[in-house]
Amino acid sequence: MKKVKITILKTTLDAELAKEYGVKDLTACPMMEKGQVFYADYAKPDGFCDEAWKAVYQYVFALAHGCGKELFYYGDWIDKPNVAICSCNDGLRPVIMKLEAVDEEAKINYTPTR
Known part of the structure; x- marks a missing residue:
């Protein structure tokens, strides 16, 4: 499994939908920024x-x-192989993401507790 x-x-x-349905002064997503990079494997x-994770996992x-x-x-x-362009499920302020498989192997980062 790759990352x-x-x-x-x-x-x-x-803006049109935000004006009709959004709260006053709604802005683009405050959690994500253009250029941010994340690496996913087994978990968010x-x-x-x-x-956004629910939309792209x-x-x-x-x-x-x-x-x-x-x-x-x-x-x-x-x-392009190994690429998907997806968006989150926020209909007023969607975030557009590029997902791409990389050569790095994913590793389970799990330590059992007993």
Whole structure:
């Protein structure tokens, strides 16, 4: 199983929807910033948004297990192997992320307690 690099490509705010549905003075995501990099393996990386993790963990798992060596979805989505472009599930201020498998092996960081 490989590690997966998650790069924040952009944070957005849909001004039209935010005006209609959002709280006063809503801004783009305050948790993530363009250019941030996280490495995922078996679990959500430290500092990574819980809701964003729920939206992308399936792609992280697939990439970590080599499912992106060929293009995702029969080549009709992303044209680069081992890459997925995803977003979190915040409809007013989605964060766009690039997920890519890297050559580093993931390691379980688990110490049993008894």
